[in-house]
Amino acid sequence: MIRDGSLDSVTYVEFLIERIQRLDPMLRCTITLAAEAALEAAHTADMEIGRGDWRGPLHGVPIAIKDCIATAGLRTTANSRLLAGWVPYEDAPSVSALRRAGAIVLAKVNLNELAWSIPAEDDLRAPPRNPWRPTHYAMGSSSGSAVAVASGLCPAALGTDAGGSVRQPAANCGIVGVKPTHGLVDSSGALGPPTICDVGPLTRSVEDATLVLDALTGGSYTQSLRGSVGHARVGVPRSHVDLAHPDPEISSAFSDALDVIQQLGMEIVDVDIAGLADAAAANFIVLNAEAYAAHEKALRTRMGDFGRSARVYHLQGGFLSAADYIVALRVGAAVRDRVNETLSTVDFLATPVVPVLTAEAARAAKAQPNTGGTATFTAPFNLTGHPALAVPAGMSSDGIPIGLQLIGRAGGEAYLLRLAHAYEQATPWHDMHPPIDAVASVSGGR
Amino acid sequence: MRRLSKAKLREMAATRELDVNEDDLTRVLPMVRDLIDVARRLRAAAGERPTRQSG
Numbered sequence: 021m022i023r024d025g026s027l028d029s030v031t032y033v034e035f036l037i038e039r040i041q042r043l044d045p046m047l048r049c050t051i052t053l054a055a056e057a058a059l060e061a062a063h064t065a066d067m068e069i070g071r072g073d074w075r076g077p078l079h080g081v082p083i084a085i086k087d088c089i090a091t092a093g094l095r096t097t098a099n100s101r102l103l104a105g106w107v108p109y110e111d112a113p114s115v116s117a118l119r120r121a122g123a124i125v126l127a128k129v130n131l132n133e134l135a136w137s138i139p140a141e142d143d144l145r146a147p148p149r150n151p152w153r154p155t156h157y158a159m160g161s162s163s164g165s166a167v168a169v170a171s172g173l174c175p176a177a178l179g180t181d182a183g184g185s186v187r188q189p190a191a192n193c194g195i196v197g198v199k200p201t202h203g204l205v206d207s208s209g210a211l212g213p214p215t216i217c218d219v220g221p222l223t224r225s226v227e228d229a230t231l232v233l234d235a236l237t238g239g240s241y242t243q244s245l246r247g248s249v250g251h252a253r254v255g256v257p258r259s260h261v262d263l264a265h266p267d268p269e270i271s272s273a274f275s276d277a278l279d280v281i282q283q284l285g286m287e288i289v290d291v292d293i294a295g296l297a298d299a300a301a302a303n304f305i306v307l308n309a310e311a312y313a314a315h316e317k318a319l320r321t322r323m324g325d326f327g328r329s330a331r332v333y334h335l336q337g338g339f340l341s342a343a344d345y346i347v348a349l350r351v352g353a354a355v356r357d358r359v360n361e362t363l364s365t366v367d368f369l370a371t372p373v374v375p376v377l378t379a380e381a382a383r384a385a386k387a388q389p390n391t392g393g394t395a396t397f398t399a400p401f402n403l404t405g406h407p408a409l410a411v412p413a414g415m416s417s418d419g420i421p422i423g424l425q426l427i428g429r430a431g432g433e434a435y436l437l438r439l440a441h442a443y444e445q446a447t448p449w450h451d452m453h454p455p456i457d458a459v460a461s462v463s464g465g466r
Numbered sequence: 467m468r469r470l471s472k473a474k475l476r477e478m479a480a481t482r483e484l485d486v487n488e489d490d491l492t493r494v495l496p497m498v499r500d501l502i503d504v505a506r507r508l509r510a511a512a513g514e515r516p517t518r519q520s521g
Contacts, residue, residue, distance in 0.1 A: 298511065301504045308501060320483050323490075332494040338482050339475070339498045344505035347512045 022080040023069060029062035029080030029124065036082055036126060040173050043456060049148040049158075049167035051087045052095050052128040058082055061124040068122075077231045077242075079122030084168045084177040087128040088135050088211035089219065091115055094125065098211050099133045099144050101325045102318055112209025114178060114219045114236055121235035126174055130164030135180060135212055136311050137330035138383055139163070144327075150193060150379070151454035152419055157379040159192035161185040165222045166193040171456045175224065176232050180210050182217035182307055184374065184398025187410040188382075190222050191373035191423025194412045194452060196229050196440070197222045199398075201430050202405030205236045213310030215349070216303060216402040225450055226411065226441040233433065244434035245441045252439065254281055254426075255291035255366035263297065264396045266375040273414030273422040274372045280446050281370070286439075291362050291369070299355040299400035305340060305348035306403065312337030352403035359404050363429045368439055371397040373410045373423035397425055407433050411440045412449035421449070470499050 021027040037055050044050045065080035085091055088098040090108040092115075097103045111119065119125070130148045132139050139147035139157060148167040150158040158167045162179025166189035169177050179186040181199040190197025198220045207219040221232035230241040256278065266274070278288050312319070315326075315334045323331060362369070374394050376382050382394040401408040406427050413424035424443070428436030444450050472495055479486045486494070 298508060302508055305501070305505055305508070316482075320485075323485060332490055332497060335479075335484065335486065335490070335494050336497045336501050338484060339470075339478055340501065340505060343509065344502075347505070347509045350512055351508055 022065075023074055025070075029065040029069075030059065032080070033058050033062040033082050033124065033126065036174060040127065043171060043173065046154060047149055047151060047167050047171055047173075047456070048146050049130050049164040049171070049173065050127045051097055051099060051130050051145050051164070054094055054125055054127060057094070058124050058126045065122055065124065075120075075122035076235070078118065078235050080124065081122070081176070082124045082126035082174055083118060084127045084129045084165060084174045085115060085125055086131055086162050086165050086177065086179045088131055088180060089115060089178055090209040091125055091128060094128060096128065097144060098135065099131050100327065100330065101144055102134075102322060104144060110209075112219075113206035114210065117206075117236050118178070118232070123235065127168065129168050129177060132161035132163065133327045133330040134311075134315070134334065135161040135182070135185060136307065137327060137333045140327065140329055142327070150420070151456040152194065152421060156420070159188045159374065159379045159382055161189075162197075162222060163189050166190050166195060166197070169193070169222050169224060170195050170454055172453070176228055177222045178219055178232075179222050180207070180212045180217055180219055181402065182212050183303055183395040183402055186220045186222060187398050187408060187423070187425060188374045188394070191410040191412075191425075192379065192421060194415075194421030194449065194454070195222055195224055196226055196409065196411050196444075196450075198229050198233065198409040199401070199407065200233065200237075200433060201407045202402075204407070204431070204433065211314070213307050213314070215310060216306055226437055226444050229409070230437055233437075239433075241434055241437055244438055247438055249284070249286065249435070249439045249442050252286045252367040253365070254278075254286050254288050254368045254370050255362055256288060256370055257293050257296055258290040259292060260296045261371055261397070264375045266372050267377050269377065269414075269416045270372050270375060270422055274424065277413040277424045277443070278370065280443060284442055284446055289366060291366060293355070293358050293362050295351065295355045295358060296400045297396060298351050299403045300396045302348035302351035303395070303399040303403040305344055306352070308337030309340050309345045309348075310337070355400060356404040359406060360430070368436065369427040371425045371427070373397060373425045377416050377418070377420045377422070401427055406430055407436055409436065409440055411444055412452075413447070414449060415452070470495070470502060
């Protein structure tokens with residue numbers, strides 16, 4: 021629409037700024053609204069497009085960036101008092117790539133403090149609310165990214181995922197979230213444990229995710245959606261899924277999703293991948309060790325500036341040994357081999373995204389965070405590095421969205437996104453919108 | 467193997483030049499115990515399999 025002139029970027033950005041100002045006091049997903057800079061960039065985009073200098077599908081499109089990803093000249097806090105005044109000199113490469121594609125940074129959005137903590141009301145910015153049920157928090161850690169997209173405050177956002185932090189909030193808010201193959205997207209300049217963390221898009225549709233991935237990687241994933249998935253084989257690590265005892269409504273939605281995949285002409289087969297639970301646990305050894313290493317100096321000198329939860333979450337890795345860390349990486353390598361072996365017999369894997377329905381239930385499970393907990397389905401693929409995504413797959417009886425996780429071969433994003441697109445187009449879930457305007461008008465935006 | 471005590475954790479924190487108050491020590495202790503248990507379990511499981519280092 022922006023390309024053909026039926027919608028200009030300035031009008032779109034103005035609309036979204038007004039929407040954020042109206043809804044965000046209740047949703048709490050924005051940390052910094054870059055209204056002035058976004059409008060200036062929109063003016064420039066409109067002029068460029070008007071003279072025929074169109075850079076691509078993201079030209080003039082406003083996006084939100086998780087506030088642990090560096091943005092030049094724009095405060096980047098990671099929702100922590102440690103970084104409350106930090107204004108980076110340069111963009112993270114992922115942000116640079118989006119700007120080169122013509123995208124406009126509209127807002128920096130909320131997250132669990134430093135992307136590794138339990139959210140609390142006294143965080144630098146209080147936790148985002150789930151637009152489907154504002155009495156619940158949204159799952160994290162890319163909670164603000166998911167809430168902003170699901171609530172129509174922006175069409176796309178970037179998040180980071182070191183254990184499920186893109187996929188879980190996406191599933192919990194009824195949108196698409198992609199964790200690319202480790203290293204496919206340059207994730208430097210984003211705060212997160214570098215061995216397992218990747219920057220990825222959160223969007224309303226699979227097609228939108230491919231547009232962002234194209235810009236991030238220089239690839240052509242959007243074109244790959246046109247192909248057929250044929251008679252692909254989809255493996256279900258059944259014993260791993262069952263051991264997690266998912267909420268019955270999640271199990272039911274997962275079963276329905278597999279039926280849809282079968283109806284699309286694919287074959288569902290049970291697979292056994294030994295060590296997936298170990299990989300989830302090992303991922304948290306790596307996460308804790310690397311989080312401590314990244315923040316050791318601040319823990320020594322500015323302990324009081326960490327939030328109450330972030331403080332202990334970041335401390336715990338300081339008591340691990342080098343051998344613990346090395347063994348965790350070895351577990352990852354062994355499970356990676358087994359996943360690769362399995363993916364030589366099937367084309368994809370499928371699991372639920374998260375075994376619980378709400379952020380509050382996830383929080384209770386996080387009382388024992390290091391055994392995998394609510395990340396038991398997502399974290400293994402951070403450690404193995406395989407691409408994985410969440411796509412909307414149902415709705416609980418209480419109106420909370422449920423997601424389906426699909427996992428592909430390393431570097432196999434094109435085929436994986438094609439499957440997700442085929443599934444999405446065969447189901448109604450991506451067309452559903454949270455009743456956020458009605459809720460906001462009743463509550464007066466609070 | 468003996469469980470990590472609060473006194474031992476306090477000593478380890480001091481060694482790492484971490485000024486952890488009593489409330490934080492109390493809160494982080496079960497998390498560290500859990501983390502160490504997981505690490506021990508993974509190390510034990512890894513020890514049952516040959517590795518490149520052990521030939």
